[in-house]
Amino acid sequence: MQKCNFLFFFTVPIILFTINSFSSTSKKKIIFTHSINNNFSLIDPPSITAVGNQTYCSQTNVKIVTDVNITYDATESTTSSVSIQISSGYIQGQDILKLSNNYLSSNTTITESFNATEGKLTLTATTGNLPYEDFVTAIKEVEFYNSSASPSGTRNFSISIGKGQLSYLPRNGHYYEYVPDLGINWTAAKNAAATRTYYFLQGYLATLTAADEAQLAGAQAPGAGWIGGSDIETEGVWKWVTGPEAGTIFWRGEGNGTATAPFNYANWNAPNEPNDSGDNEDYAHITSPAVGNPGTWNDLPLGGNPITTANGNYYPRGYIVEYGGMPGDPELQLSASTSLTMLEIKTTTAATACENSSVTLKATASAGTINWYDTATGGNLLATGNSFTTPSLSSTTSYYVQADDCESTRVRVIATIYKLPTLNITNTTIPICESEKATLTATTDVGTINWYVSSTDNIILSSGNQFTTPALTQNTTYYAEAINNGCSTSIRTAVNIIVNPKPNVSDQTVILCKGFDTELDAGLSGMTYLWSTGATSQKITVNTAGTYTVNVTNEYNCSKEKKIIVTEHNLPEIDRIDVNETTVVIYLKKEETYFEYSIDGINYQSSNVFFNAPNGLQTAYVREINSCGQDSENFIVLIVPKFFTPNNDSFNDLWEINELIYYPKSSLSVFDRFGKLIAILNAKNTSWDGTYHKLMLPASDYWYILKIDDSGTEKRGHFSLKR
Structure with missing residues (x-):
């Protein structure tokens, strides 16, 4: 398309508007400027290039470009x-991406905003637009x-100019845009994506054919949404149905299926997706982070899950648009890329040799x-390259490698030189107390020390300068040998352990009668004592319940703790005694x-209930x-009739207690319901005929008070007179 100038005359105010378009031949952006004298002109879209494929040293701030350039049409x-x-x-x-502190301290026209989810830094003019040169200056200060x-x-960086906040993948030169649209179905998203353009790059529902693409347009996207995959044509045969890959199969089967050529890539939310739940899940969707790994895919029905609400994990929230690769797309350079390779030592190979030899690391x-260096920091540069041959060495020596000048990557590589060891043991006789462990100590000038149970046994009990034995109950001998990578010139050295006895004391429980003292005894004489009370005597007196301990130490300085639990017992105190005929409860x-x-x-029992108690005063x-104390109280056991029938039938005509004859001091008073004394029975008069002054009393309940002797012990009750 050639530049065309048209002249029109209108008597109207000046109106300016812009329509973005591209010429298929010149790849120029068309700006339509409407004014009194309408002019239509073509301008070049901006273009950016950057230099800066560098290396990165840990925890440093490194600028992502060494140079950057933006070209643009003078009219824009x-x-x-x-x-x-x-x-x-x-x-x-x-x-993290950020502007340098130097830039921020001297510039207020451009602000920064870093989105940690997308890994994206946005530089924005504080007001309106700014010249591209200002942004070039800022880009050079991004760290x-x-x-x-x-x-x-490696970290790859895409630097993008132009409208929108799209993500750019340098590997394929494509752009990716997340479009939020709550509740949109897959078909509507596909159609909507096809209507979108980016500087006249044709949009389409994204086709994610590699891991870096899925990461950028999925895990680093600002939201989850539809992508251009479907198996609606044939169940279980997933195709990309949009963009330049339309019609290409990328997956066969469900969650246990396989990715297919030519991409051999899919990013389903393993291990269950796709699963065609409900037999209608035929469209690919970026999974909600709440139910899947960020950026992974799920198969959903055309409209998502219709049961869920707008806040549900399977409710559509938008779609991913991809730009690039379509026939007729203009050739743009709206993004540039640089990279930083993280400097690190990937592998090291140490070497070993005997004394006075060199090794190659x-x-x-x-x-x-x-x-290659001779110290962990600083030091002398000894050599460069993937290998280093040391001079002749007489002892183990450490060398250090680093990548370029990045000292933080420095890694030690050891040239191990083996020499014959010398064994040194200070104490070869060690006393311990029975059932305790002994710690044996030895040193060597090089190598390690192995410990054995005999002078010839090959089973190593332990290795190292110290060996802690199991708990021992008898004298035992162990043997030590210094060894350095199989080299040893020493004869095994015996270490004798002498086991001394501990005091023979055992724990004890002592009863303390409430209100009294009791004596606690450590149990052995002629020892050293230390009680938990601070006392140092063999015996102590206490009057408080609790747990007391005494540490008893013998002449071998072996100690054993004895624990004495003092339990306080109350003294018994009778509250009452219930007597029901011959059953007694205390x-x-x-x-x-x-x-x-x-x-x-005489006869004692743990139960407080007694049956068949003998009659009389008990x-x-x-x-x-434990003989702390006792209590006693008298009670009466007499079988008192519950009723009698004084009707002169010679059967049960008298209310009588024959046992009273055995208690000469006894007295039983009978009262009517109003408390009037009716009769008095005793050892000589043991019955009542139901009369008062020879007059028959009516049928009713009557009460009695029984006293066996002068002790004051009484038994009270009632009975019935029946006519």
Whole structure:
């Protein structure tokens, strides 16, 4: 298309508007300027180039370019923003892009914003547009920083100018854009993507055919959404159906399927996707981070999961548009790329030899020249290259390799020189206490020390300068030998362990009667004692319950701790005694398991219930089983009739307690319901006929008070008179 000038005359205010287009031959951007004198002109789109494929030393700030240049049409010399993205190799949480402190301290016209999810730094004019030259200056001040002490791999950077905030992949020259559109179905997303252009690059629903592409347009994208894969044509045969790859099969099967040529790549959310859940999941979608690894894919129905809400993990939120590779696309240079290779020593190969020999050490690096030094920092440069042959060495020597001038990558490579060891043991006789462990110590000028159970046994018990034995109960001998890579000139040295006895004490439980003292005894005389109370005597007196310990030490300085648990027991105290005919229950004010009971003072039992108690005045006894104390109380056992029927039928006509004849001091008073004394029974008069002053009393309940003797012990109850 050639530049065309058209002249029109309108009596209207000047109106300016721009329509973006490209000539297929000149690859120029068309600017339509509408004014009183309408002119249509072609301008060149901006173009950027950058230089700066460099190496990176850990935890340093390195500028991502050594030079950058932007060319542009004079009629469009400004822009509002530029973006720089870590397009491949990005590690979130470690990698950062930022403007240098020097630039920020002296410039206020451009601000920076780093999106950690996308790995993208955006430089934006604080107001309106700024000349491209200002952004060139800023780009030269963009620095990369990695927080790891040992970074690895390569970081590729894409520097993009032009409209929008798209991501650029230098490897294929394509651009990627996430378009948010809540609830959009796959077909609508496919159609919408096809209507989008980027500087007249034709858009299409993204086809992600390699790991770096899936990382940039998936894991580093600002949101999850539809991509251009589908198996709607044949179930289980997944094709890219958009863009230049339309019709290409990339996957066969479900979650256990396989990627196919020519890409041999897919990024399904393993191990279950795709799974065609519901028999209608035929469209590929970037998985929500809440249910899958960032950037991985899931198969969904045309409209996503219709059951979920707008906040659901399977509800469509947008789509990914890819630009580049379509027939008729203009040739643009809106992005440039540089890279940083993380300097690191990849491998090292040590070597060994005997005394007075040289060795050849080897190393490889991720990039740059390998330098060999004699110290971990600083030091002398000894050689360069992947290998280094040492001079003749008489002892083990460490050398250090680093990549280029990056001292933080320096790695030690050891030239091991073996010499005959010398064994030194200070103590060959070691006393210990029984059931304890002994720590045997030896040194050698080189190599290590092996410990054995005999002078000839080949089973190594332990290696090192110290050997801790198991707990021993008898005298034992172990043997030490110094050895250096199989070389040994020493004869095994015996170390004798003498096992001394500990004091023969054992733990004990002592009962303390409440309100009294008790004596605690360590149990052995002629020893040294240390009680938990601070006392140092063999015996101590205590009056408080608790756990007491005493450390007993004998003449071998062997100690053993004895623990004495002092338990306080209460004294028994009878609360009441219930008598139901011949059944007696003794109740205490406080029951304890260590009390026992008796009603004859001879036979004791743990139960407080007695059956078939003898009639008459009895005594209840309760004692503490360790003789801390006892209590007693009298009670009466008499079988009192519950009723009688004084109707002169010669059967049960009298209410009588025949046992009273055995208690000459007994007295039983009978009362009516109003408390009136009706009759008095005793040892000589043991029955009542139901009359008062020879008058028959009515049928009713009557009460009695029984006293066996003058002790004051009473038994009370009631009975019935029936007519």
